[in-house]
Amino acid sequence: MQARIGSENKGAQVxxxxxxxxxxxxxxxxxxxxxxxRTHQIAFQQSGCEPFETVVRIAPDATTGPSISxxxxxxxxxxKVVSNVKADVLSSLDGRRLGSTNQxxxxxxxxLSKPLKLTVRTPDGKSERRALRLxxxxxxxxxxxx
Numbered sequence: 001m002q003a004r005i006g007s008e009n010k011g012a013q014v015x016x017x018x019x020x021x022x023x024x025x026x027x028x029x030x031x032x033x034x035x036x037x038r039t040h041q042i043a044f045q046q047s048g049c050e051p052f053e054t055v056v057r058i059a060p061d062a063t064t065g066p067s068i069s070x071x072x073x074x075x076x077x078x079x080k081v082v083s084n085v086k087a088d089v090l091s092s093l094d095g096r097r098l099g100s101t102n103q104x105x106x107x108x109x110x111x112l113s114k115p116l117k118l119t120v121r122t123p124d125g126k127s128e129r130r131a132l133r134l135x136x137x138x139x140x141x142x143x144x145x146x
Contacts, residue, residue, distance in 0.1 A: 048136030
């Protein structure tokens with residue numbers, strides 16, 4: 001019996017009962033073969049995303065395969081501005097304070113990667129700008145010395 005996979009996350013790996021079966025993009029074309037009359041554990045794994053698992057039961061008298069949907073829940077990215085002075089870390093887009101130097105700052109992600117423009121400002125008014133490329137689930141460090 002062929003199951004249909006619905007997902008926009010084409011790079012996710014698909015596992016059935018612990019065995020790797022391929023990537024979403026491959027299985028959307030050919031379908032995912034599942035044994036009739038059994039319950040199967042289906043897992044999706046993709047870098048930067050929370051693991052996702054579901055259980056699918058194929059009845060012995062089933063005439064059509066199930067549809068299985070997967071959507072990535074992105075892991076937060078983290079970054080740290082390492083500096084020789086204590087300073088505020090601000091978003092260059094809206095001026096919002098994100099945190100301070102020498103501390104880890106989490107960022108919610110709505111994609112596997114996204115750019116982030118920062119301004120690092122000392123109490124005496126000195127500032128430096130940096131651009132980062134954050135990836136979901138990863139940690140980035142950048143040095144800013146005054």
